Amino acid sequence: MSAPLLGARGLSKRFGGVQALDQVDFDLHAGEIHVLLGENGAGKSTLVKLIAGVEQPDAGEIRLDGRPVHFAGPAAAQQHGIAVIHQEFNLLPNLTVGQNIYLGHEPRRGWRIDWPRLYAGAEAVLGQLGLTLPVRAPLHTLDVGEQQMVAIARALSREARLLILDEPTAALNERETERLFDTLRRLRAAGVGILYISHRLQELSRIGDRATVLRDGRLVGTVPLPDTPLSTLIEMMIGRGVDDTRRAALPERGPVVLATEALTQPGVFAEVSIRVHAGEIVGLYGLMGAGQEAFARALFGLAGQAVRGALHLFGQPVLPRTPAEAMRHGVAFLPPDRKLAGLCLQLPIRENVVHAGLRRLFPHWLLTARAERRLAAPYLAQLRVVMRGCDQPVTELSGGNQQKVALAKWLLTRARVYLLMEPTRGVDVGTKAEIHALIAALAQQGAGILLVTSDLPELTALSDRLYVFRAGQVVAELPRAEISQERVLAIAAAGNVHHVA
Amino acid sequence: MWPSLVARARQQAGRALAGAQGSLLVLVALVAVFALVAPGFFTLSNTDTLARQGAILAIVTLGMTLVIITGGIDLSVGAVVALTAVVFGLLARQGWPLPVAIVAALATAAACGFANGWLSAYVGLPPFVATLGIMGVARGLALVLADGRPITGLDRGLLDALNGQVLGIPVGLLAVVGLGGLTHALLAHTRWGVGLLALGGNRQGARLAGLPVHRDECLVYLYAGVLAGIAGFLTLGRMDVAHPLAGSGLEFDAIAAAVIGGTALEGGRGSAAGALLGAAFITVLRNGLGILGASLYVQLLVVGLVIVGAFALDYLAGRRQPLAGAA
Numbered sequence: 001m002s003a004p005l006l007g008a009r010g011l012s013k014r015f016g017g018v019q020a021l022d023q024v025d026f027d028l029h030a031g032e033i034h035v036l037l038g039e040n041g042a043g044k045s046t047l048v049k050l051i052a053g054v055e056q057p058d059a060g061e062i063r064l065d066g067r068p069v070h071f072a073g074p075a076a077a078q079q080h081g082i083a084v085i086h087q088e089f090n091l092l093p094n095l096t097v098g099q100n101i102y103l104g105h106e107p108r109r110g111w112r113i114d115w116p117r118l119y120a121g122a123e124a125v126l127g128q129l130g131l132t133l134p135v136r137a138p139l140h141t142l143d144v145g146e147q148q149m150v151a152i153a154r155a156l157s158r159e160a161r162l163l164i165l166d167e168p169t170a171a172l173n174e175r176e177t178e179r180l181f182d183t184l185r186r187l188r189a190a191g192v193g194i195l196y197i198s199h200r201l202q203e204l205s206r207i208g209d210r211a212t213v214l215r216d217g218r219l220v221g222t223v224p225l226p227d228t229p230l231s232t233l234i235e236m237m238i239g240r241g242v243d244d245t246r247r248a249a250l251p252e253r254g255p256v257v258l259a260t261e262a263l264t265q266p267g268v269f270a271e272v273s274i275r276v277h278a279g280e281i282v283g284l285y286g287l288m289g290a291g292q293e294a295f296a297r298a299l300f301g302l303a304g305q306a307v308r309g310a311l312h313l314f315g316q317p318v319l320p321r322t323p324a325e326a327m328r329h330g331v332a333f334l335p336p337d338r339k340l341a342g343l344c345l346q347l348p349i350r351e352n353v354v355h356a357g358l359r360r361l362f363p364h365w366l367l368t369a370r371a372e373r374r375l376a377a378p379y380l381a382q383l384r385v386v387m388r389g390c391d392q393p394v395t396e397l398s399g400g401n402q403q404k405v406a407l408a409k410w411l412l413t414r415a416r417v418y419l420l421m422e423p424t425r426g427v428d429v430g431t432k433a434e435i436h437a438l439i440a441a442l443a444q445q446g447a448g449i450l451l452v453t454s455d456l457p458e459l460t461a462l463s464d465r466l467y468v469f470r471a472g473q474v475v476a477e478l479p480r481a482e483i484s485q486e487r488v489l490a491i492a493a494a495g496n497v498h499h500v501a
Numbered sequence: 502m503w504p505s506l507v508a509r510a511r512q513q514a515g516r517a518l519a520g521a522q523g524s525l526l527v528l529v530a531l532v533a534v535f536a537l538v539a540p541g542f543f544t545l546s547n548t549d550t551l552a553r554q555g556a557i558l559a560i561v562t563l564g565m566t567l568v569i570i571t572g573g574i575d576l577s578v579g580a581v582v583a584l585t586a587v588v589f590g591l592l593a594r595q596g597w598p599l600p601v602a603i604v605a606a607l608a609t610a611a612a613c614g615f616a617n618g619w620l621s622a623y624v625g626l627p628p629f630v631a632t633l634g635i636m637g638v639a640r641g642l643a644l645v646l647a648d649g650r651p652i653t654g655l656d657r658g659l660l661d662a663l664n665g666q667v668l669g670i671p672v673g674l675l676a677v678v679g680l681g682g683l684t685h686a687l688l689a690h691t692r693w694g695v696g697l698l699a700l701g702g703n704r705q706g707a708r709l710a711g712l713p714v715h716r717d718e719c720l721v722y723l724y725a726g727v728l729a730g731i732a733g734f735l736t737l738g739r740m741d742v743a744h745p746l747a748g749s750g751l752e753f754d755a756i757a758a759a760v761i762g763g764t765a766l767e768g769g770r771g772s773a774a775g776a777l778l779g780a781a782f783i784t785v786l787r788n789g790l791g792i793l794g795a796s797l798y799v800q801l802l803v804v805g806l807v808i809v810g811a812f813a814l815d816y817l818a819g820r821r822q823p824l825a826g827a828a
Contacts (some may be wrong), residue, residue, distance in 0.1 A: 054709070075711035087590045090706035093701045094769040099695055112690045154710075 003066030005030040005193040006051065006162055010060035013046050020046040022217040023055065028466050033184060033194045035225060038214035039237055044197055047214070048164055050083045051195070053077030064162075064165070083155030084164040085104065091147055091154075093140040098122035100139050101154045125153045129183050129284070144153060145176030152183060163187065164195045167288065169203065181207050199287045201230055201493040215239050231486070238456065238485050254278025256312070257448035258417050263309035268294045269472040271309075276448040279437065283459045283483075284452045286469030287492050291338065295469070296419045296452045300333040301326040313417065320423070327356065332415035334406060336422040336452075342406040345395040349387060350376045352394055352405055357412045379408040383438065400431030407438065421452045438461060456485040468492050524762050526776040531782060535789035542792050549671065553664075553739060555784035556673030557582070558754050559777055560732045563684045564725030565755040566776035570688075571721055572627035572701040572768030574602050577617060578729040578755055580639035582748030585610045585733030587643040590652035590743025599656060605732045613639050614726015618719035632722075636752070643745040651742040663738030677777065679727065685773035687724075693717055695718070701768025757808045758783045766812070783807075793795070 008026040014021070017151055021043045028034045038044045049055040051062060053071030060070045064080055071077040074084075091100050098119045099106075107117045122135040131149055139147060144335035148168060155163055165184075169177045184207060196208060202210065205226050213236040215219040220236045254352040259275040270290035276282045298307045301320035311319045313329045320326035323333065335342045343352050345467050350369065354361055361375055369391075376390055383404040387397060394402055403423065410418065420439065424432040439462060443449050459466065460483050466493045468476040476491045536543040561578045568575045589606035593599065613635055620631035665672055688694035696717040699707040708714050729748075736747045762779025764771030786807065787800045795803070 074709050075713075086709065088705065090709045092702040092706055092769070094702040095695065095698060103695065103699060103707075103710045104692070106692050106695065108692070113692065113695070114685075115690075130637070378566045 003063070004028060005032075005065065006048075006195075007066070008051070008060065009063070011047065011050055011057050011062070012059040013050060013055060013057055015046075019217050021050070021057075024214065024217075024219045025213055026219070026222075028162070028193050028195055030193045031120070031188055031191045032209050033188055033196055033207055035208035035211040035304040036195060036197045036214070037201075037204075037237055039209055042214040042237070043217040044214055045166070046217070048084065048166060048197065050194070051077070051162075052082060052164060053305060078158060078160075081159060081161035082164070083160035083162070085148070085151045085155065085160060085166065085168060087167040091139055091151055093138070095139060096136050097133055097139055097142065097150055099134040100150050101125060101135075101157050103154065105158065108143075118380075121157065121160075122153070126150075126158060128386045129153060129186070145172050145179065148172065148176075148180065152187075157291055160192065160194045162195065166197045167199065168196070169198060169200055169307070177203065199493055201233060201490070204233075205230075205232055213237055220480075229325055230490070234486050238489070253280055254446055254448075255315075257314055258450070259312045260299070260311075261310040263295070263298065263307060263311060265294060265298055265303050265307050268303075268306075269298075269469070272474055274467050274474065276450055278416070278446045278448050279443050280435075281443050281449045281451055281462050282462045283463030283466035284450060284469060285454075285456075285466060285488050285492055288454075290469040290492065291472035292452050292467075292469040293421060296333075296421055296450060298327070299450070300331060300419055327413060327415070330416040331366075331419065332356070332410035332413055332417065333409060333419045334421055334423055336425060343394050343402060343409075345402075346393055348391045349380065349394055349397075349405055349461050350390040353379060353390070353412060356409045360413065375412065376408065379411050380405070382411075383408050384434065398431075398445070400427040400435075403430070403435065407435070416447055418447055418449045419452070420449060423451070423452065424453075424455065424458060434456075456488060459483075459488065460485050511812075524775055524782065527761070528778055528782045528785065530783050531789070535785065537794070539792040542789055547788070549790070550676045551784055551788055552671045555781055556671070556677050557732045557739070557748075558751070558758060558781035558784055559677045560680055560728050560735070561725075562758040562776045562780040563680055563773060564728035565752075566759045566762065566764050566771045566773065566779075567684065567688065567697060567721050568628070568725050569756070569759050569764045569766060570697050570701045570768055570771040571718055572704065573621060573718070573721070574630065574632060574756070575617060575725050576632040576752050577613060577636040577639055578725065579748035579751030580636045580643065581610050581613045581726055581729040582736055582751060583745050584613065584643040584646075585730040586737050586743040586747050587647045587745050589734070590655060591646055591736070593656055593659075594654060596650060599659060600694040603734070606733070607727060610726045610730025610733065611723060612726075614723040614729070615719070617726065618722030621722060622715040622718035628722075631673075634643040640745075647743065647745040650743060651744040651786055653703045653742050655737060655741070655743065660738055660741060663734060668799045669700075673738070676731065676735070680731070681773050681777050684776070686757060688773055693720065697721055697770055701765070701770070703769075719797050723728060753781075753808075754783050754804065757804055757811070758807065760811045761763060 003488070004027040006028040008024060011021055011024045013021040016362060019162060022042070024047060026047070034046065036044050046055070050057050053074050053076050057177065063069065067078060080176060092103065095103070101122045102118050106113045107121060108114055110206050119135045125131050126135070126149070129149060129152065131143065133146055133150070133485065139150065139415045152163070168180060172180060188194060199205060208225040210222055211225050211228065211233065212222040213233065215237060232304050243400070253276050256275050257278050261273050262268045263272045272295055280332050283295065284292040294303070299311065304321055307319065310317060312332065316329070318329055320329065326333070344355070350372040373390055385401050385404045385408070392394065394405055397405065427435065436458070439449060451459065451462055463483060464480050466478045466488065467474045468478070470492060478487070503627060521749065541547060561582070565575055565578060585606045588609045589602050590767070592602035592605055617628070617632050617635050620626045663672055667675055671744050688697065696707065699710070699712060700714055704714065705754040733747070737743060758779035759771065759776055760766060760779070761782050762771070762775030764775060783804060786804065790800050790803060
């Protein structure tokens with residue numbers, strides 16, 4: 001066989017302290033649909049960034065048609081016929097369909113853009129995909145599936161030979177997914193190489209020829225797809241010898257502290273009914289965009305008026321419309337991104353710790369640094385935050401210690417319900433264990449905990465019960481005895497995609 | 502052939518105005534109100550005054566609009582107007598040939614614009630900070646060079662030419678029409694123009710589409726600087742002197758005019774036609790208020806209220822129909 005369209009040899013990339021990609025070899029042939037698999041943080045998106053020229057590798061090389069290439073930026077990769085269709089498409093909603101397709105390489109007559117030729121060309125390219133779309137309409141008037149076709153048409157108009165699709169079906173319904181697959185098969189027949197990234201394991205055998213699995217930045221293997229059973233792929237993704245230690249057996253379960261009845265946010269999640277008891281850790285799992293994160297946000301009042309249905313906190317019917325309202329009812333919320341939403345990084349530790357409790361701790365308006373220190377100290381000590389002193393700005397702490405500060409902030413509010421999202425993301429192993437112990441201790445003391453995490457080992461180790469989300473709905477409730485990583489992933493990734501009503 | 506050309510021209514003009522229809526209506530309403538309540542507003546001599554007053558603001562607003570379309574802002578335009586005038590005045594007084602002095606003054610404006618663009622696009626400063634700094638530099642330089650005093654004794658011929666008319670149309674108005682047409686052509690018919698819209702609509706998307714985002718962004722500030730320089734020459738004609746405090750607060754009116762002309766402050770939307778309509782609106786508003794006896798202070802107050810109102814409307818409209826990028 002001739003040299004593969006794309007060959008990667010020994011690709012490595014480090015981001016800060018994390019080895020995102022470690023000595024990865026990878027081949028992709030023309031006329032092949034090659035699936036890239038791996039859990040969150042396995043290195044898939046890093047590999048794509050290197051191939052697309054968004055980042056440069058620390059070591060290793062990329063070859064096109066057997067010749068080594070070096071991409072200084074996305075534009076250089078595009079000139080070599082590599083096109084990436086990102087999950088969010090990266091189209092320009094304010095421009096027309098035709099402008100989007102030809103963005104950056106508009107046909108010109110002299111210095112002027114040749115609009116008639118551009119729109120005729122756009123129609124022709126869409127025609128190749130078997131589509132008729134209004135090329136002069138602004139992009140935002142199209143539905144999501146059509147917008148994705150525009151993204152593919154843009155790649156075709158640049159005569160892309162290698163098409164990379166990142167989670168292309170995440171936002172598509174079944175009919176749109178089928179149309180996408182038809183288009184991809186058509187492109188494959190025309191000799192285009194396609195790299196396909198998806199978490200939806202069930203759909204892969206319908207479209208993929210081969211699959212490459214990454215784990216912790218390393219290559220696990222490349223297998224022919226239709227012949228490889230799903231269970232094997234899941235095993236490859238999760239790996240052997242997973243740390244499957246569970247926390248100690250469930251103590252006596254208390255009364256229900258949080259219960260929802262048919263909670264719905266149109267277009268995001270629908271008819272979600274769950275309950276959490278005092279002293280219980282309840283896991284929520286779903287693929288990206290399945291609705292579990294939005295659901296947790298809605299419980300904290302972050303979806304405002306958009307939510308319908310009922311929420312009971314400690315038996316009281318309340319549906320908070322603002323975070324302040326949720327906090328008054330004893331709810332704490334740890335956001336998934338502490339840099340953006342969790343902490344004020346430039347402020348000293350002590351100020352961050354008292355932020356969520358200002359109303360309760362300082363009823364007379366006056367704050368003093370001394371009072372802040374006195375209030376924060378016991379919690380910082382309990383969490384063993386490694387710091388020079390609590391006047392130190394949070395930004396100087398390590399990721400794990402920042403997360404402890406974010407947790408301390410909520411401990412100070414004496415909340416009885418904790419919504420914890422990705423509590424150990426980007427945290428080192430030791431701190432992770434400490435945070436897990438803290439979560440378990442909170443439950444022991446009678447708090448109800450809702451744990452939203454994409455970290456499967458964490459989920460299975462901590463959860464007493466678990467709800468699986470798919471396409472905005474709860475599709476399974478697993479008691480402790482039935483929780484396993486394989487099972488959870490299989491349920492979350494299974495089946496057809498339905499649009500949420 | 503001829504009818505089809507006319508039809509096409511009409512069609513194109515219609516498309517250019519489509520985004521600015523609201524501003525056109527508001528402008529017509531404002532003119533109607535002043536025609537009714539302000540004696541002497543609807544006279545030939547006042548129309549001439551309007552054109553002269555409005556030309557400076559209109560030209561600056563064209564540049565400001567392109568900058569805002571990319572999601573940026575240019576606070577330095579008023580100061581660049583003054584610096585251009587002062588540089589020209591000094592060189593002319595020292596006996597430099599007129600064309601050389603003109604080119605040198607415009608080059609100064611271009612340099613200011615380039616500094617804005619380089620700091621914003623390549624150094625990565627927020628445009629607000631970059632152009633705030635250049636505003637101080639340009640204004641300070643103008644005051645230092647002119648020793649804080651207006652430069653008098655400028656070439657009478659040039660002043661007359663700037664104040665004059667061609668075929669009965671004031672020179673300033675001709676400049677507005679020419680530069681308005683140029684700006685429209687650049688925005689609607691070149692890769693650069695589409696790139697500016699893309700930059701403001703989705704910066705990351707534009708970068709990933711392989712567009713030269715840094716170059717495009719740098720050039721837009723350069724363009725705005727040159728337009729401010731041209732406006733600087735028009736102030737010579739209006740004031741008969743090169744004043745180091747010319748164009749004070751002009752950035753305020755230009756931003757207001759751009760927003761009223763339908764430019765989205767978050768970027769990604771705007772047009773040359775809208776910029777001209779917005780500038781006409783602010784000019785008519787100030788002129789009409791003046792005829793009614795309102796002081797400059799009251800005018801400022803009213804324009805401020807109008808800005809807040811226009812921003813609020815823009816924000817509310819944006820909220821009602823969010824861009825589909827989030828869908």
